[in-house]
Amino acid sequence: MTTPPHANRTTSDASRGNNSGNNSGNETGSQPPREGSTAEHPWPVRTVARKIADWIHRLGSVWVEGQVTQISARPGTGTAFLTLRDPAADVSMTVTCPAPLLREIEPPLREGARIVVFAKPTFYLGRGTLSLRASDIRPVGIGELLARIERLRRLLAAEGLFAPERKRRLPFLPKGIGLITGRASAAERDVLANARARWPAVCFQVVNTAVQGVQAVPQICRALSTLDKDPAIDVIVIARGGGSVEDLLPFSDEALCRAVAAARTPVVSAIGHEPDSPLLDHVADLRCSTPTDAGKRVVPDVREETERVHQLRDRARRALHGWVDTQCRLLDQLRSRPVLADPLGPIQRRADEVAVQVERGRRAVLATLTREQTALAAARARLTALGPTATLARGYSVVQFRDPAGNLRVLRSVSEIAEGAPLRIRVADGVAHATAERTDGDDR
Incomplete structure (x- = not known):
């Protein structure tokens, strides 16, 4: 909101009012209540209303801005009543002012007008209502609103x-x-x-x-x-x-x-x-x-859209006719080509090409298989020559014993077994079992 030309006075007056209210509240709040209210000894309504009024009357005057929603100024009465509403929220308050103060405003106030009032909060004991008692009312001008x-x-x-x-x-x-x-x-x-x-x-x-x-x-x-x-x-x-x-x-x-x-x-x-x-x-x-x-x-516009639909239909019709004419000409050209005179000739030539490629592929596959079979036989022969079976066939054997865990191990030293140990001897055509009668060191 724009600060009114009387903003300095507004701030100082409001500050004085708020400070006085806060000081009074602090002084009163620091002292315990003289008379407490209990369920057995409640306060009368007049006491509560009086205490509320005392608090509110300690508040200072403030500048308030709002929108007038109701004006009541009956002829012959000294007090006029206004209802002031917050333009941005559903909050309103009643404002009372001297009737001459309202009549002096030019142009006269009407409902919906924006005003700024200098008022003091007042609590009426008889009705238990809160209102603002205005001592100054200033309409907000067009320039301020803009x-x-x-x-x-x-x-x-x-x-x-x-x-x-x-x-x-x-x-x-x-x-x-x-x-x-x-x-x-x-x-x-x-x-x-x-x-x-x-x-x-x-x-x-x-x-x-x-x-x-x-x-x-x-x-x-x-x-x-x-x-x-x-x-x-x-x-x-x-x-x-x-x-x-x-x-x-x-x-x-x-x-x-x-x-x-x-x-x-x-x-x-x-x-x-x-x-x-x-x-x-x-x-x-x-x-x-x-x-x-x-x-x-x-x-x-229904007329414009109807005309647009007609235009689109015409364009679609022309486009479809043009496409059909193009395809018809293309079909006529295909019919006139020599290839259509002998339609099976290209197919036969392609079939011969496929047969040639199939034969070439078959020969290549056979050659590859022969080469790989030869390499496999050579690898098998080398593997047989180097494998343990061929060694066993030449008269060698593999002696095994069981370790303390019960697993078969190849005997590589006499120190690994004791006398009476069971042995498993594997030769080329089978397995023989024996018992170590004694163990001697290297007798070479």
Whole structure:
């Protein structure tokens, strides 16, 4: 928000009020209560109300900004009542002020106006209600509102809500279109009339809401949420006719802009006329200059699409005829070639080539097999000559004994066995078993 020209005075007054309230709270909170409340000795309502009032009355005056939602100033009364609402949240407070103070404001206040009040919180014992007692009321001017919108524009742009890459394309032919606009408004008629003139079968779901004033933003947000959850809606259009800067303020509201950015359904903004550019135009997926333009852009033109279909059919017909003519000419050329006079000749020549290649392959395979068989016989002979069987056949034998673990081992030294050890002697044609009677050393 833009700091009002009286910001310094506002800060100092609010600081004094808050400091006085905090100091009082610290002083009171540091002392134990003189009288405790129990279930047997509860406090009366008047005592609780008085204590609450004492705390609230210690608070200082503060500057408060909000939007006027209700004004009650009856003739002949000295006090006027206002309801001040937070533009960005569902929070409101009652403000009382002297009736002459309200009458002195030029131009007169009306519902929906933005104001800044200098007020002190007040608690009324009789009704147990909290309100603000205003001693100064200052309307927020157009320049101030425009400056705030510009600051909000920079904030949303920095967060990426205006980025082109996050904007979604509208479907070519939406099965359902949601329209949020004022009741029986010219914007509603323009959108419906132009859309149905272009595509008579288009289906609209119209939700009428306030499009200016304090109720506009909450109602539009609720309607947007309802349409966004409807699976039959492919596009949502928010439309309003032209108006003053104050009338179009709801469409630059931060809450509405963020709701549109969070919507899963593409949103079309059609607010005011071409020069009007609320923040909703930058956040929406498509910005239309007028409601009439929105009716033309959300659906295609049935006449244009019919003409396009006829053109595509003509192009397809010409392309198919051209392809058939080309294939017919190619077939005629194939018929006129000499090869077709003797269709079996090329096949026979290919068969002879295949037979030759088969014979060559057979001879190559036989040669390879003969060569490999010869090499295998030579390797077998070498293996037989070097193997233990051939050695045993020459009169040698292999003597084995069992180690303590019971495994057969080849006897390589007499020191490995003792007298009486069982032996296993393997010769070329079998195995013989023996017993060592004695063991002698090398007798060479």
